[in-house]
Amino acid sequence: MNIYGDQAQYLPLILTDLEDRLTDLNQAQPTKLYEHLIGRVKAEPSMIEKCHRKGYPVTAHSALRECKDAIAIRLVCRFIEDVYTTVAVLKQLDWAQVVTEKDYIKNAKPNGYRSYHLILAVTTPYPDVDGHTPGQYFVEIQLRTIAMDSWASLEHELKYKQNIDHPERIAKELQRCAEELAACDLQMQTIRHLIHQDEEA
Amino acid sequence: MKILVAEDQADLARLLQIAIERQGFTVDIANNGQVAVDLATQHAYDVMILDIMMPVKDGLTALKELRQAGNDTYVIMLTAMAEIDDRVTGLDAGADDYMTKPYSIQELMARLRSLDRRDKQFETGPINIANLTFDPQEQRLVAHTSVRLGATETRVLKLLLANPNKAIPASQLLQVGWESTDGADETDLWITVSYLKQKLAAIDAHVTITGEQSGPFTLITTVGNHHDD
Numbered sequence: 223m224n225i226y227g228d229q230a231q232y233l234p235l236i237l238t239d240l241e242d243r244l245t246d247l248n249q250a251q252p253t254k255l256y257e258h259l260i261g262r263v264k265a266e267p268s269m270i271e272k273c274h275r276k277g278y279p280v281t282a283h284s285a286l287r288e289c290k291d292a293i294a295i296r297l298v299c300r301f302i303e304d305v306y307t308t309v310a311v312l313k314q315l316d317w318a319q320v321v322t323e324k325d326y327i328k329n330a331k332p333n334g335y336r337s338y339h340l341i342l343a344v345t346t347p348y349p350d351v352d353g354h355t356p357g358q359y360f361v362e363i364q365l366r367t368i369a370m371d372s373w374a375s376l377e378h379e380l381k382y383k384q385n386i387d388h389p390e391r392i393a394k395e396l397q398r399c400a401e402e403l404a405a406c407d408l409q410m411q412t413i414r415h416l417i418h419q420d421e422e423a
Numbered sequence: 424m425k426i427l428v429a430e431d432q433a434d435l436a437r438l439l440q441i442a443i444e445r446q447g448f449t450v451d452i453a454n455n456g457q458v459a460v461d462l463a464t465q466h467a468y469d470v471m472i473l474d475i476m477m478p479v480k481d482g483l484t485a486l487k488e489l490r491q492a493g494n495d496t497y498v499i500m501l502t503a504m505a506e507i508d509d510r511v512t513g514l515d516a517g518a519d520d521y522m523t524k525p526y527s528i529q530e531l532m533a534r535l536r537s538l539d540r541r542d543k544q545f546e547t548g549p550i551n552i553a554n555l556t557f558d559p560q561e562q563r564l565v566a567h568t569s570v571r572l573g574a575t576e577t578r579v580l581k582l583l584l585a586n587p588n589k590a591i592p593a594s595q596l597l598q599v600g601w602e603s604t605d606g607a608d609e610t611d612l613w614i615t616v617s618y619l620k621q622k623l624a625a626i627d628a629h630v631t632i633t634g635e636q637s638g639p640f641t642l643i644t645t646v647g648n649h650h651d652d
Contacts, residue, residue: 329568330568405622408570412617
Protein backbone atom coordinates (compact mmCIF):
# COMPACT_ATOMS: atom_id res chain seq x y z
CA MET A 223 0.00 0.00 0.00
CA ASN A 224 1.41 3.40 -1.03
CA ILE A 225 1.65 5.92 1.81
CA TYR A 226 -0.13 8.47 -0.40
CA GLY A 227 -3.04 5.99 -0.93
CA ASP A 228 -5.33 6.66 -3.92
CA GLN A 229 -3.88 10.16 -4.16
CA ALA A 230 -0.44 8.83 -5.23
CA GLN A 231 -1.50 8.83 -8.92
CA TYR A 232 -2.47 12.53 -8.82
CA LEU A 233 0.66 13.93 -7.23
CA PRO A 234 2.89 13.90 -10.38
CA LEU A 235 0.00 15.38 -12.39
CA ILE A 236 -0.48 18.18 -9.88
CA LEU A 237 3.27 18.86 -9.82
CA THR A 238 3.48 19.10 -13.62
CA ASP A 239 0.43 21.35 -13.72
CA LEU A 240 1.94 23.67 -11.09
CA GLU A 241 5.29 23.80 -12.87
CA ASP A 242 3.48 24.83 -16.06
CA ARG A 243 1.49 27.53 -14.27
CA LEU A 244 4.63 28.95 -12.63
CA THR A 245 6.50 28.88 -15.96
CA ASP A 246 3.67 30.82 -17.59
CA LEU A 247 3.65 33.25 -14.68
CA ASN A 248 7.41 33.76 -15.05
CA GLN A 249 7.13 34.47 -18.77
CA ALA A 250 4.28 36.93 -18.25
CA GLN A 251 6.49 39.24 -16.14
CA PRO A 252 8.42 42.18 -17.66
CA THR A 253 11.61 40.75 -16.08
CA LYS A 254 11.60 37.13 -15.08
CA LEU A 255 10.93 36.33 -11.45
CA TYR A 256 13.17 33.29 -11.19
CA GLU A 257 16.07 31.79 -13.10
CA HIS A 258 14.87 28.17 -13.02
CA LEU A 259 12.61 25.86 -11.06
CA ILE A 260 12.89 22.30 -9.86
CA GLY A 261 10.03 20.20 -8.51
CA ARG A 262 9.64 16.81 -6.90
CA VAL A 263 7.12 14.51 -5.26
CA LYS A 264 8.60 13.36 -1.97
CA ALA A 265 9.69 9.73 -2.35
CA GLU A 266 7.72 7.23 -0.27
CA PRO A 267 10.58 6.12 2.00
CA SER A 268 11.37 9.77 2.85
CA MET A 269 7.74 10.47 3.67
CA ILE A 270 7.45 7.34 5.83
CA GLU A 271 10.65 8.33 7.65
CA LYS A 272 9.29 11.86 8.19
CA CYS A 273 6.00 10.52 9.64
CA HIS A 274 7.98 8.32 12.06
CA ARG A 275 10.22 11.21 13.03
CA LYS A 276 7.25 13.52 13.67
CA GLY A 277 5.31 10.83 15.54
CA TYR A 278 2.45 10.70 13.01
CA PRO A 279 0.68 7.45 12.06
CA VAL A 280 1.89 6.25 8.65
CA THR A 281 -1.28 7.13 6.73
CA ALA A 282 -2.22 9.06 3.61
CA HIS A 283 -3.81 11.67 5.87
CA SER A 284 -0.50 12.23 7.72
CA ALA A 285 1.42 12.36 4.42
CA LEU A 286 -0.93 14.84 2.74
CA ARG A 287 -2.36 16.87 5.60
CA GLU A 288 0.02 16.81 8.62
CA CYS A 289 3.05 16.92 6.34
CA LYS A 290 2.68 19.64 3.77
CA ASP A 291 5.65 18.98 1.50
CA ALA A 292 4.56 15.86 -0.45
CA ILE A 293 4.74 18.17 -3.45
CA ALA A 294 7.53 20.75 -3.43
CA ILE A 295 8.87 23.26 -5.93
CA ARG A 296 12.06 25.27 -5.61
CA LEU A 297 12.29 28.61 -7.40
CA VAL A 298 15.87 29.78 -7.84
CA CYS A 299 16.19 33.53 -8.38
CA ARG A 300 19.06 35.74 -9.53
CA PHE A 301 18.82 38.41 -6.82
CA ILE A 302 17.53 38.61 -3.25
CA GLU A 303 14.94 41.23 -4.18
CA ASP A 304 13.61 38.87 -6.89
CA VAL A 305 12.76 36.39 -4.12
CA TYR A 306 10.59 38.99 -2.40
CA THR A 307 9.00 40.11 -5.69
CA THR A 308 8.11 36.47 -6.43
CA VAL A 309 6.63 35.97 -2.95
CA ALA A 310 4.44 39.04 -3.50
CA VAL A 311 3.26 37.66 -6.86
CA LEU A 312 2.49 34.23 -5.36
CA LYS A 313 0.39 35.87 -2.65
CA GLN A 314 -1.83 37.41 -5.36
CA LEU A 315 -2.66 34.09 -7.09
CA ASP A 316 -6.34 33.21 -7.35
CA TRP A 317 -5.66 29.44 -7.52
CA ALA A 318 -3.56 29.19 -4.34
CA GLN A 319 -3.58 30.54 -0.80
CA VAL A 320 -0.54 31.03 1.40
CA VAL A 321 -0.93 28.84 4.51
CA THR A 322 2.40 29.55 6.21
CA GLU A 323 5.57 31.45 5.33
CA LYS A 324 9.02 31.48 6.87
CA ASP A 325 11.66 34.03 5.95
CA TYR A 326 14.99 32.31 6.52
CA ILE A 327 16.72 35.04 4.54
CA LYS A 328 15.96 37.77 7.05
CA ASN A 329 16.12 35.17 9.86
CA ALA A 330 18.97 32.97 8.62
CA LYS A 331 19.33 29.65 10.46
CA PRO A 332 22.35 29.41 12.79
CA ASN A 333 24.14 27.05 10.39
CA GLY A 334 23.89 29.73 7.65
CA TYR A 335 20.88 28.35 5.75
CA ARG A 336 19.03 31.05 3.83
CA SER A 337 15.76 30.58 1.87
CA TYR A 338 12.16 31.75 1.87
CA HIS A 339 9.62 28.97 2.54
CA LEU A 340 5.93 29.11 1.65
CA ILE A 341 3.22 26.50 2.06
CA LEU A 342 0.44 26.96 -0.50
CA ALA A 343 -3.00 25.36 -0.45
CA VAL A 344 -3.84 24.63 -4.09
CA THR A 345 -7.22 23.72 -5.51
CA THR A 346 -6.97 20.92 -8.13
CA PRO A 347 -9.46 19.03 -10.33
CA TYR A 348 -8.53 15.78 -8.54
CA PRO A 349 -10.13 14.20 -5.48
CA ASP A 350 -8.21 14.78 -2.23
CA VAL A 351 -7.57 12.64 0.83
CA ASP A 352 -10.69 14.02 2.53
CA GLY A 353 -12.89 12.85 -0.39
CA HIS A 354 -13.52 16.32 -1.84
CA THR A 355 -13.53 17.01 -5.59
CA PRO A 356 -12.17 19.46 -6.63
CA GLY A 357 -9.53 18.55 -4.07
CA GLN A 358 -7.13 20.61 -2.04
CA TYR A 359 -3.42 19.81 -1.87
CA PHE A 360 -0.54 21.42 -0.01
CA VAL A 361 2.58 22.45 -1.90
CA GLU A 362 5.84 23.68 -0.40
CA ILE A 363 7.56 26.46 -2.34
CA GLN A 364 11.20 27.24 -1.55
CA LEU A 365 12.63 30.45 -2.94
CA ARG A 366 16.34 31.30 -2.86
CA THR A 367 19.10 32.90 -4.89
CA ILE A 368 21.52 30.92 -7.04
CA ALA A 369 24.20 31.47 -4.38
CA MET A 370 21.93 30.26 -1.56
CA ASP A 371 21.00 27.25 -3.71
CA SER A 372 24.56 26.11 -4.30
CA TRP A 373 25.31 26.60 -0.59
CA ALA A 374 22.26 24.49 0.36
CA SER A 375 23.31 21.66 -1.94
CA LEU A 376 26.75 21.59 -0.31
CA GLU A 377 25.27 21.68 3.18
CA HIS A 378 22.94 18.84 2.15
CA GLU A 379 25.98 16.72 1.34
CA LEU A 380 27.42 17.40 4.79
CA LYS A 381 24.14 16.51 6.50
CA TYR A 382 23.80 13.12 4.82
CA LYS A 383 27.43 12.07 4.81
CA GLN A 384 28.36 9.79 7.68
CA ASN A 385 31.71 9.69 9.47
CA ILE A 386 33.37 12.80 8.13
CA ASP A 387 36.52 14.11 9.80
CA HIS A 388 36.16 17.34 11.79
CA PRO A 389 32.42 17.93 11.24
CA GLU A 390 32.51 21.06 13.47
CA ARG A 391 35.31 22.58 11.42
CA ILE A 392 33.40 21.91 8.19
CA ALA A 393 30.22 23.37 9.71
CA LYS A 394 32.13 26.50 10.76
CA GLU A 395 33.60 26.92 7.28
CA LEU A 396 30.15 26.46 5.74
CA GLN A 397 28.75 29.11 8.07
CA ARG A 398 31.51 31.53 7.05
CA CYS A 399 30.88 30.68 3.41
CA ALA A 400 27.15 31.45 3.84
CA GLU A 401 28.09 34.92 5.13
CA GLU A 402 30.42 35.54 2.22
CA LEU A 403 27.77 34.44 -0.28
CA ALA A 404 25.23 36.67 1.47
CA ALA A 405 27.72 39.52 1.03
CA CYS A 406 28.07 38.73 -2.70
CA ASP A 407 24.28 38.59 -3.15
CA LEU A 408 23.97 42.01 -1.52
CA GLN A 409 26.85 43.46 -3.52
CA MET A 410 25.37 42.21 -6.80
CA GLN A 411 22.03 43.70 -5.85
CA THR A 412 23.73 47.02 -5.06
CA ILE A 413 25.54 46.99 -8.42
CA ARG A 414 22.21 46.28 -10.12
CA HIS A 415 20.75 49.35 -8.38
CA LEU A 416 23.71 51.48 -9.45
CA ILE A 417 23.31 50.37 -13.09
CA HIS A 418 19.62 51.22 -13.10
CA GLN A 419 20.26 54.51 -11.32
CA ASP A 420 22.70 55.44 -14.11
CA GLU A 421 20.07 54.55 -16.74
CA GLU A 422 17.60 56.90 -15.10
CA ALA A 423 20.07 59.78 -14.81
CA MET B 424 46.69 61.03 10.79
CA LYS B 425 44.39 63.93 11.52
CA ILE B 426 45.45 66.05 14.48
CA LEU B 427 43.74 68.75 16.52
CA VAL B 428 45.95 71.37 18.20
CA ALA B 429 44.38 73.58 20.89
CA GLU B 430 46.83 76.43 21.49
CA ASP B 431 45.88 80.07 22.19
CA GLN B 432 49.24 81.64 21.25
CA ALA B 433 48.87 82.26 17.52
CA ASP B 434 52.61 82.18 16.71
CA LEU B 435 53.16 78.91 18.57
CA ALA B 436 50.04 77.39 16.96
CA ARG B 437 51.35 78.35 13.54
CA LEU B 438 54.73 76.79 14.31
CA LEU B 439 53.08 73.54 15.41
CA GLN B 440 50.88 73.50 12.31
CA ILE B 441 53.88 73.79 9.98
CA ALA B 442 55.83 71.14 11.89
CA ILE B 443 52.91 68.68 11.91
CA GLU B 444 52.08 69.21 8.24
CA ARG B 445 55.71 68.55 7.43
CA GLN B 446 55.23 65.05 8.94
CA GLY B 447 52.52 64.43 6.34
CA PHE B 448 49.65 64.75 8.81
CA THR B 449 46.66 67.08 8.57
CA VAL B 450 46.01 69.55 11.36
CA ASP B 451 43.21 71.77 12.68
CA ILE B 452 43.93 74.62 15.10
CA ALA B 453 41.63 75.67 17.95
CA ASN B 454 42.48 78.94 19.73
CA ASN B 455 40.61 78.04 22.92
CA GLY B 456 39.16 75.05 24.76
CA GLN B 457 35.60 75.61 23.62
CA VAL B 458 36.60 75.66 19.94
CA ALA B 459 38.54 72.43 20.59
CA VAL B 460 35.45 70.74 22.04
CA ASP B 461 33.33 71.93 19.10
CA LEU B 462 35.82 70.69 16.49
CA ALA B 463 36.27 67.33 18.22
CA THR B 464 32.52 66.85 18.25
CA GLN B 465 32.31 67.41 14.49
CA HIS B 466 35.48 65.72 13.21
CA ALA B 467 37.33 62.46 13.70
CA TYR B 468 40.84 63.06 15.02
CA ASP B 469 43.57 60.53 15.63
CA VAL B 470 45.39 62.71 18.18
CA MET B 471 44.51 65.89 20.09
CA ILE B 472 47.18 68.17 21.55
CA LEU B 473 45.67 70.38 24.27
CA ASP B 474 47.31 73.29 26.05
CA ILE B 475 46.15 73.56 29.67
CA MET B 476 46.19 77.37 29.97
CA MET B 477 43.67 78.75 27.45
CA PRO B 478 41.00 81.45 27.47
CA VAL B 479 37.22 80.74 27.42
CA LYS B 480 37.73 77.12 28.43
CA ASP B 481 40.96 75.60 29.74
CA GLY B 482 42.40 72.38 28.35
CA LEU B 483 41.55 70.30 31.42
CA THR B 484 37.86 71.23 31.31
CA ALA B 485 37.74 70.63 27.56
CA LEU B 486 39.34 67.20 28.03
CA LYS B 487 36.91 66.23 30.81
CA GLU B 488 33.95 67.25 28.67
CA LEU B 489 35.17 65.27 25.67
CA ARG B 490 35.85 62.14 27.72
CA GLN B 491 32.44 62.41 29.36
CA ALA B 492 30.84 62.58 25.89
CA GLY B 493 32.55 59.28 25.01
CA ASN B 494 35.39 60.67 22.90
CA ASP B 495 38.37 58.30 23.32
CA THR B 496 40.86 60.00 21.00
CA TYR B 497 44.50 59.95 22.11
CA VAL B 498 45.32 63.20 23.98
CA ILE B 499 48.66 64.84 24.70
CA MET B 500 48.48 67.66 27.30
CA LEU B 501 50.86 70.59 27.21
CA THR B 502 51.47 71.67 30.82
CA ALA B 503 52.96 75.08 31.54
CA MET B 504 54.40 74.30 34.96
CA ALA B 505 56.73 71.43 35.53
CA GLU B 506 54.87 70.55 38.67
CA ILE B 507 53.94 66.97 39.36
CA ASP B 508 50.45 67.95 40.51
CA ASP B 509 49.68 69.45 37.13
CA ARG B 510 50.70 66.33 35.22
CA VAL B 511 48.81 64.07 37.62
CA THR B 512 45.66 66.15 37.23
CA GLY B 513 45.98 66.00 33.45
CA LEU B 514 46.46 62.23 33.33
CA ASP B 515 43.64 61.70 35.81
CA ALA B 516 41.34 63.83 33.68
CA GLY B 517 41.87 61.39 30.82
CA ALA B 518 45.04 62.50 29.05
CA ASP B 519 47.22 59.76 27.55
CA ASP B 520 50.49 61.66 27.63
CA TYR B 521 51.85 65.10 28.54
CA MET B 522 54.75 67.38 27.71
CA THR B 523 55.95 70.21 29.94
CA LYS B 524 56.67 73.64 28.57
CA PRO B 525 59.11 74.56 27.27
CA TYR B 526 59.01 71.41 25.18
CA SER B 527 60.96 70.37 22.12
CA ILE B 528 58.90 70.41 18.94
CA GLN B 529 61.18 67.71 17.62
CA GLU B 530 60.24 65.45 20.51
CA LEU B 531 56.54 66.15 20.05
CA MET B 532 56.85 65.23 16.35
CA ALA B 533 58.65 62.01 17.28
CA ARG B 534 55.76 61.11 19.59
CA LEU B 535 53.24 61.70 16.79
CA ARG B 536 55.23 59.50 14.42
CA SER B 537 55.34 56.80 17.08
CA LEU B 538 51.55 56.96 17.47
CA ASP B 539 51.11 56.79 13.71
CA ARG B 540 53.19 53.61 13.54
CA ARG B 541 51.25 52.10 16.41
CA ASP B 542 47.90 52.93 14.78
CA LYS B 543 48.89 51.10 11.64
CA GLN B 544 50.35 48.13 13.48
CA PHE B 545 47.54 47.17 15.81
CA GLU B 546 44.04 46.30 14.82
CA THR B 547 41.25 46.99 17.26
CA GLY B 548 38.95 44.38 18.74
CA PRO B 549 35.21 44.04 18.12
CA ILE B 550 33.16 47.25 18.27
CA ASN B 551 29.56 47.25 19.55
CA ILE B 552 26.93 49.84 18.76
CA ALA B 553 23.15 49.39 19.12
CA ASN B 554 22.47 45.75 18.14
CA LEU B 555 25.52 45.64 15.86
CA THR B 556 28.84 43.93 16.50
CA PHE B 557 31.66 44.71 14.09
CA ASP B 558 34.79 42.58 14.15
CA PRO B 559 37.47 44.29 12.03
CA GLN B 560 39.84 41.31 12.29
CA GLU B 561 37.24 38.87 10.97
CA GLN B 562 35.75 41.50 8.63
CA ARG B 563 32.39 40.41 9.94
CA LEU B 564 29.15 42.22 10.84
CA VAL B 565 26.65 40.60 13.20
CA ALA B 566 23.19 41.90 14.14
CA HIS B 567 20.02 39.83 13.61
CA THR B 568 22.01 37.77 11.10
CA SER B 569 25.58 38.11 9.89
CA VAL B 570 27.52 39.04 6.77
CA ARG B 571 31.11 39.48 5.61
CA LEU B 572 32.88 42.67 4.53
CA GLY B 573 35.61 43.36 2.02
CA ALA B 574 38.87 44.95 3.15
CA THR B 575 37.95 48.44 1.92
CA GLU B 576 34.47 48.23 3.46
CA THR B 577 36.11 47.21 6.75
CA ARG B 578 38.48 50.21 6.81
CA VAL B 579 35.74 52.69 5.88
CA LEU B 580 33.25 51.31 8.38
CA LYS B 581 35.87 51.26 11.13
CA LEU B 582 36.35 55.03 10.89
CA LEU B 583 32.59 55.68 10.71
CA LEU B 584 31.88 53.40 13.69
CA ALA B 585 34.59 55.01 15.79
CA ASN B 586 32.94 58.38 15.12
CA PRO B 587 29.15 57.95 15.26
CA ASN B 588 26.97 61.01 14.56
CA LYS B 589 29.85 62.91 12.99
CA ALA B 590 29.79 63.99 9.35
CA ILE B 591 33.01 62.47 7.99
CA PRO B 592 34.15 64.04 4.70
CA ALA B 593 34.62 61.85 1.63
CA SER B 594 38.30 62.85 1.46
CA GLN B 595 39.01 61.42 4.92
CA LEU B 596 37.18 58.14 4.16
CA LEU B 597 39.04 57.82 0.87
CA GLN B 598 42.30 58.29 2.78
CA VAL B 599 41.65 55.39 5.18
CA GLY B 600 39.86 53.17 2.66
CA TRP B 601 42.38 53.12 -0.16
CA GLU B 602 46.15 53.28 -0.49
CA SER B 603 46.88 56.89 -1.47
CA THR B 604 48.31 55.94 -4.88
CA ASP B 605 45.23 53.91 -5.83
CA GLY B 606 43.49 56.79 -7.57
CA ALA B 607 40.19 55.94 -5.90
CA ASP B 608 37.55 58.64 -6.28
CA GLU B 609 34.19 59.54 -4.80
CA THR B 610 32.41 57.00 -7.01
CA ASP B 611 34.52 54.20 -5.52
CA LEU B 612 33.64 55.48 -2.07
CA TRP B 613 29.95 55.71 -2.95
CA ILE B 614 29.89 52.07 -4.12
CA THR B 615 31.59 50.98 -0.89
CA VAL B 616 29.14 53.02 1.21
CA SER B 617 26.25 51.52 -0.81
CA TYR B 618 27.52 47.99 -0.06
CA LEU B 619 27.73 48.85 3.63
CA LYS B 620 24.22 50.32 3.69
CA GLN B 621 22.74 47.24 1.97
CA LYS B 622 24.58 44.91 4.32
CA LEU B 623 23.57 46.81 7.47
CA ALA B 624 19.94 46.74 6.31
CA ALA B 625 20.06 43.05 5.34
CA ILE B 626 21.23 41.94 8.78
CA ASP B 627 18.66 44.21 10.45
CA ALA B 628 21.28 46.36 12.17
CA HIS B 629 19.82 49.37 13.98
CA VAL B 630 22.60 51.38 12.41
CA THR B 631 22.82 53.07 9.03
CA ILE B 632 24.94 55.53 7.08
CA THR B 633 23.47 58.78 5.79
CA GLY B 634 24.86 61.22 3.26
CA GLU B 635 24.61 62.23 -0.38
CA GLN B 636 26.75 60.55 -3.03
CA SER B 637 29.61 63.08 -2.67
CA GLY B 638 29.61 62.84 1.15
CA PRO B 639 30.07 63.68 3.94
CA PHE B 640 28.81 60.45 5.50
CA THR B 641 27.46 59.99 9.00
CA LEU B 642 26.89 56.76 10.87
CA ILE B 643 23.70 56.93 12.93
CA THR B 644 21.67 54.52 15.01
CA THR B 645 18.04 53.96 14.03
CA VAL B 646 15.15 53.00 16.27
CA GLY B 647 14.84 49.23 15.88
CA ASN B 648 11.64 47.21 15.98
CA HIS B 649 11.98 44.73 18.81
CA HIS B 650 9.24 42.33 17.77
CA ASP B 651 11.42 40.28 15.43
CA ASP B 652 11.16 36.56 15.96
